[in-house]
Amino acid sequence: MKRILAIASLVFAIKVFLASLTAWSYEFIFLAKAASIKFEETKLNAAPWVKLENMLYKLWLTLPINHPSLDKWLIRLEVFPEGFEGFLLIFLFKFPILILDVLCGVLIYKIAKVFDESKALTALMVWLLNPYVLLTAEMIGSNDLVLVFLVLLSIWLILKGKNFLSCFPLMVGIAFKFYSILATPILAIYMFKKGLKKELMALTLSVAFGIFLYSFWLEKAGLNFAYTLLNYSPLTFQVSEMFLSQYTARVGLSVTSATAYAFLIFNYWKNDKA
Structure with missing residues (x-):
């Protein structure tokens, strides 16, 4: 166990180092600019x-350090x-991405432990050592880990028998980014098979409210909800209310992860290990 913790600590230190040094991805520059020098004038401040x-x-501005101009980095590149x-x-x-990475690892460990305690540490290490997570999250700066964490949290709550509470993380995920709705059919099938009619109704209402919240702030940001649905498929693009660009034509981290977790839920439901 000590060896695993040592490896995990080393991996996290490497992630912190690389996260602090990588600042050239389109997504990260776009977000950093919208959140700093362009915050007051962009409609994306509603995101x-x-x-x-x-x-x-x-x-950062309140810290007792120098605050160099960001124009050469964020404007002129x-x-x-x-x-x-x-x-x-x-x-x-x-x-926040680093924290979410750790939280996702913890939830993956706990979920795997339910199915096979002997493989829980292996599942954790697979997550921590996954180069795709390192590339897209810490280095590129994608915020998809928010969705991964919320989907994992929903699954964990179901495994703990808190079916009603499991609806709310998914609602928050849909309100944040729409394509977390892909996890809804899996949870709905599970609840239907278990005869959880009240929880299924709560899930339906939570999804509907999540869609409303997403549409509301999307409109505040000056973006068109229908346009994003018609032109961006979550299976071929990293669907994002902020990054409507051909440069993000890649499978989103959330889609990949949600598929894997859906498989776990399916096995759990199929084997009827409630």
Whole structure:
């Protein structure tokens, strides 16, 4: 166990290091700009993630350090953020992603432990050592781990017998990014098979309310809900209310992870190990 903890700590340290040094992805620059120097003038300040990042930017401004201009980095794309202050800002912007990475690992460990305790640590290490997670989350700065965490939390609550509560993380996920709705059929089938009619109704209402919240802030951000549904498929694009660009034409981390977790739920339901 000590060896596993040592490896996990080393992996996390590497993730922190790489997260603080990588600042050139389109997604990250777009978010960083919207959350900092362009926050007041962009409609994207209605986006939940942009609001969170803006709070971290304001925290950086309150620190007793130099605060160099970000124009050359975020506007003209000429230079990498210079000095300790620039790296600290990058770290703060990615700090929520690092925390979510750890929380996802904890939930994966707990979920795997329910099915096979002997393989729980293996499942945890597969997550921590997954290069795709490192690339898309810590290095590129994608916020898809929010959805992964919320889907995992829903699954964990179901496994703990808290079926009603499992509806709410999914609702929050849909309100944050729409394609977390892909997990809904899995939970619905599970509840239907178990005869959980009240919980199934709660799930339906939660999904509907999540869609309403998503549509509401999407409109506040000046983006069209129908357009995103018609032009972006969650199976071929990283669907995002903020990154409607051909450069993000890749399978989203949430879609990949949700598929794997759906398989776990299916096995759980099929084997009837309530």
